[in-house]
Amino acid sequence: MSPLLACRALTCRFGGVVALDRVDFSAREGEIVGLIGPNGSGKTTLFNVITGIYRPRDGSVTFAGADVTGARPQAIYRAGITRTFQRSRMCLPLSVFDNIMVGNHKRLSHGLVFNLLRRSAFAAELARSFVEARELLNIFSPRLAERIDEPVAGLPMIDRRRIEICRALISRPRLILLDEPSAGMTHEETRELMDDILVVRERMAGLTIVIIEHEMGVIERITQHCVVLNYGRKISEGTFAAIARDRNVQEAYLGVA
């Protein structure tokens, strides 16, 4: 079976810096893939190239059998890839519900007549979306679901991360890219969030997850497959147990002994 996402020889440069150097990366449907590597190794750049924020200099990205190399972020979203951001990108003054609805864009009607004049049809779509958003939030935290009408600005980091993940999930994507979801959280909070992610995956059949993470415990616990980057190159790949034994990986993280 061909993988859901396949990057072939992706290269991305910023001036003289080679952020990605002929990286091959793939994720099979239903898998949780860990993407690890020291700071500046190109993990977030890989996400940015896949989601169309950066154009690759060379190489290709294939998603669900279609070539999406260099496609605009909007097209990538429509194809079924969503993401979260390393530095949480939420609309802080807006409510929790509004933030989740931003992620629901492709399933909402944006016609002028629908939005301005057909208010009862709009109300029905709103009510439907509200129920969905609440159900999704409930998986993560029933307490947070109670606060769906509050502004995000007043919520703690862990709740913002949950909302950001809900925003990425509400449109029922096939692939979700999580960029360091545990950044800025305690160990306990990270563990909670990972439990939630596992629950979500069980409820959403076939959801594929790629996760960037520095906590090796997390990677070990939830991933089936890992890819290690260093200086823009893939230096190792395999199960967590296999890459943890890899000398290249040990050197990248700890330096040459």
Place this chain on the structure above:
Amino acid sequence: MAAARLPALVFAAAMTAYGLLFLAAERERAVGALIVAGAAAVALAARFGLLGKVRTSIAAHEGTFDAAAIAGVLVVALWFHEEHFVLLMMTTALLLMTAALGLTVQFGYAGVVNFAGAAFLGIGCYTAAVLTKYTPVPPLLILPLGGAAAALIGSILIFPVLRTRGHYAALVTIAFGILFKTFIEVNDVLGGPQGMSVGPFALAGHSFNDPIRIGGFEASFYFAYVLAALALLVLAFALVRRLERSWIGLSLDAIRLDEVASACYGLDIARWKVFAFTLGNFLAGCAGALYGHVLGFIAPNNFTFGDSLVLVSIILLGGIGNPWGVVAAAAFVVILPEKFQVIQEYRFALYASLVILVLLFRPVGLLPRALRDYFPGRRHETAP
């Protein structure tokens, strides 16, 4: 339990009474006393938690409050039905509110700066002037045509505004405003620096420049203009508010707050910015067309950079993105200098210092925008 209807009505009545007193006050000392009294009343009401009651009441009974506010304007206009000057002031305020609502869509929602508001108002005015002078186009059609002209000419700016950000986008619009004024000044067909006259607005055979006589009731011809400006404002207000309470309003907010995240969730940044910019200019142009009729004579000096800044200060003072804030701030900005002749010359300095104070101490504006409520007064249907 639903909030009571009474506080909203009492508030509307109090604002109407205050407006009456303010417009009736002749001496500067009386105006000063009214300002102090108003500020004290607000402070006291806040102290005793009355403002919160008023706010929840208005949110729960929005239709009632809207109707009361319209009735309040009508009462004030009827009270002063023979006073040309007061009615002209009211008309000006109502039309600037409409134009500032356009700016709210652009800047408050989509985050597109526009420092050429007066130019778009001016395009509306000149459209009215040209159409009444050279064509038999019915006046009611002139308003949307003024809006369309503003939107169309504004589309010249779309490309540079989309390509630039922040200060640079501001500079682009400032340049446009100055170019507009210069263009009119050197253009003899449009009257050059001397300006040109605008024919009267007319509706159902009644020319708005004739005094009104219905039975024993006689009113200044400006009375009809107040009604027309009010009607235009009500339409614009309803449009902008409903827009905010829709997925479109949400998309505009998302784009203003985070373009990268918005793009990753399928929002077409350029499309929504163009939409907001065009709609905002359209509203300013419609208001401008009626403003041209009201003034009867327009010249390039009516549409300076300073006038654009007045529009911007209205939305900053009132509360970015809050239509009611725009209404309150526009009334304040238009009427205060007329009542306080001493500050007439220093009004720009006054607005500037007020804007700076607001930005420093209450950056969300005097009446901050509330969280989006798609259907106020109606609770969400909760999940079973």
